[in-house]
Amino acid sequence: MTTLQDHYEAKYAAEAHAGLPRRISRVARPRDRFTAALAAIAPRLPAQASLLELGAGDGRIGYSLLAERPDIAHLVLSDFSEPRVRGLRRSFRDDARVEVAQLDAEHVDYAEGSFDAIMMVALIEHLLDPLRAMIRIRSLLKPRGFVYIDTPNIAKWTRRLKLLRGEFPSTASTSEGLITYDGRPVDLYDEGHLHYFSYSSLSRMLIDRCGFSAVEPAPYAVAPLPAGPGHWAAKRLPGLFSDVAVIARA
Numbered sequence: 001m002t003t004l005q006d007h008y009e010a011k012y013a014a015e016a017h018a019g020l021p022r023r024i025s026r027v028a029r030p031r032d033r034f035t036a037a038l039a040a041i042a043p044r045l046p047a048q049a050s051l052l053e054l055g056a057g058d059g060r061i062g063y064s065l066l067a068e069r070p071d072i073a074h075l076v077l078s079d080f081s082e083p084r085v086r087g088l089r090r091s092f093r094d095d096a097r098v099e100v101a102q103l104d105a106e107h108v109d110y111a112e113g114s115f116d117a118i119m120m121v122a123l124i125e126h127l128l129d130p131l132r133a134m135i136r137i138r139s140l141l142k143p144r145g146f147v148y149i150d151t152p153n154i155a156k157w158t159r160r161l162k163l164l165r166g167e168f169p170s171t172a173s174t175s176e177g178l179i180t181y182d183g184r185p186v187d188l189y190d191e192g193h194l195h196y197f198s199y200s201s202l203s204r205m206l207i208d209r210c211g212f213s214a215v216e217p218a219p220y221a222v223a224p225l226p227a228g229p230g231h232w233a234a235k236r237l238p239g240l241f242s243d244v245a246v247i248a249r250a
Contacts (some may be wrong), residue, residue, distance in 0.1 A: 018087035021060035055123035078103035154196035
């Protein structure tokens with residue numbers, strides 16, 4: 001039987017030999033999760049910040065943050081997948097500011113109060129127990145720290161339309177969670193997405209149950225809306241026109 005670990009090791013096997021990731025440019029109107037993360041995080045960091053990215057992937061967000069904010073003192077890039085961790089170590093081996101670690105986001109063993117900011121992009125939906133994981137992650141923040149979370153919005157207008165048609169609004173696949181975006185049968189249902197969030201549900205969980213003091217939306221335009229109208233709609237009605245992106249304050 002395939003385990004979660006086996007799935008992610010196989011899925012990202014090629015990334016063990018990756019080079020430096022593509023640098024993201026900071027833009028005023030983000031159109032994807034990567035440019036949105038850079039736009040939200042970079043201006044909020046204190047000087048000499050200490051950061052942790054859980055589920056860092058190929059490291060492109062961290063790489064771009066280091067370029068935008070060269071005053072960052074310490075950046076931990078982590079992933080659950082061993083091939084991705086090997087790729088990160090190859091890419092960042094010459095940067096003394098960067099530590100690479102293989103971490104399970106549900107069992108992070110850094111000391112409490114270690115980080116000014118923690119980044120979780122396309123991750124919380126994969127966790128078995130996001131409620132208890134976020135309680136632990138909250139404890140890792142310094143007193144004025146924050147967590148940036150990006151996750152698919154189950155209440156986005158396109159998914160509401162699918163529900164009206166009687167279809168499952170899958171968030172990482174097609175054909176009601178059974179086919180990958182490149183046309184192959186999935187190994188895990190909906191590509192391993194276990195939980196589905198709206199702005200309201202994530203905010204309530206973080207404040208009511210996980211100890212965060214405030215949650216601030218950081219919406220951005222997503223396809224299929226065009227850039228200009230999409231940016232306007234996402235800012236005014238994020239629950240309908242943006243994926244979920246929030247700053248959760250300690």
